[in-house]
Amino acid sequence: MILGLTKNNNNLPLPQSSDEADTATLLNITDVNIDSLVVKERNIATEEASVTKRIPLKYKSLCLSEMAQHNIQHPTFQWDIKGQTRWDSLVIDILVKHWLYAKNKEAFQEYPLQSDFCTKTIVSAIVEQWLRGQKESYGKDKITNQNLSRIKKKLFQNRLYMAKKLLGCETASQIIPHMNCISDTEEDEDGNLLCIESNWRHNKYSLLLHLLDTNTICSIRDRKGNNV
Structure with missing residues (x-):
């Protein structure tokens, strides 16, 4: 704003x-x-x-x-x-x-x-x-940024789809962080991308996001086979 x-x-x-x-x-x-x-x-x-x-x-x-x-x-x-x-x-x-x-x-x-x-x-x-x-x-290089944006967008879309499917409500979008909202990763001194825990994020909310990601992976494997 x-x-x-x-x-x-x-x-x-x-x-x-x-x-x-x-x-x-x-x-x-x-x-x-x-x-x-x-x-x-x-x-x-x-x-x-x-x-x-x-x-x-x-x-x-x-x-x-x-x-x-x-x-x-x-x-x-x-x-x-x-x-x-x-x-x-x-x-x-x-x-x-x-x-x-x-x-x-x-x-x-x-x-x-x-x-x-x-x-x-x-x-x-x-x-x-x-x-x-x-x-x-x-x-950073434009291609790198585009790839990162694509990954974030896909993650957001998957979480949103699974939230609506499991919770059965259209308001699910209000509880899923937008892809441009924050980052759950940051780089170390060597440029390696590390996953970080947000000290302000409630444990139950982190578990919810993990559940959505896990169900998304299972859903994709069911559609494309266990080699995914």
């Missing part, structure tokens, strides 16, 4: 240059009271309604307003720099602060969020993990 990503547009904004990143202020984000920020009505009026069907756009405007106070004119990350930079940390801190603020204002009441997992530590970890995944793929 803040970065301009939608279902129809998953292109990342341009990375923040080092020169511009140096202008970002080091104001303590706790010094800025969100309730004192001004909502820019023009941003809300010009935003496509389809981008955020359930979340009031005023929360985006409030977040952008605070970013401007820190000299962040273009919400983005330094995708092209390995590791988490000072700029990245500042943007994450502001995003998480405003996400928690919006949640406390019941902006996400239509989403099945578990309160125990909606803490600053866990939400920050989710954003940081997502950012690591984006940095890993940024700038």
Whole structure:
């Protein structure tokens, strides 16, 4: 929402240059009271309604307003720099602060969020993990990215199909993570792709995804033979 990503547009904004990143202020984000920020009505009026069907756009405007106070004119990350930079940390801190603020204002009441997992530590970890995944793929060979996207898309489609089949409901799509949502893998120093456990993901949810994957494999083997 803040970065301009939608279902129809998953292109990342341009990375923040080092020169511009140096202008970002080091104001303590706790010094800025969100309730004192001004909502820019023009941003809300010009935003496509389809981008955020359930979340009031005023929360985006409030977040952008605070970013401007820190000299962040273009919400983005330094995708092209390995590791988490000072700029990245500042943007994450502001995003998480405003996400928690919006949640406390019941902006996400239509989403099945578990309160125990909606803490600053866990939400920050989710954003940081997502950012690591984006940095890993940024700038890589186009074919590699296309193959990775194809694999993620296939995994998502298989999980969604099996969830609908086993659970017997169309709302299954709401509990399956979208292929562009997060990554369950990250590279080590040698470039090897490793599977990681997300500390914010509930064990029961991990077991559900494993069950869907296992049933998908069994279904494919039944159709194509046990050599799959």
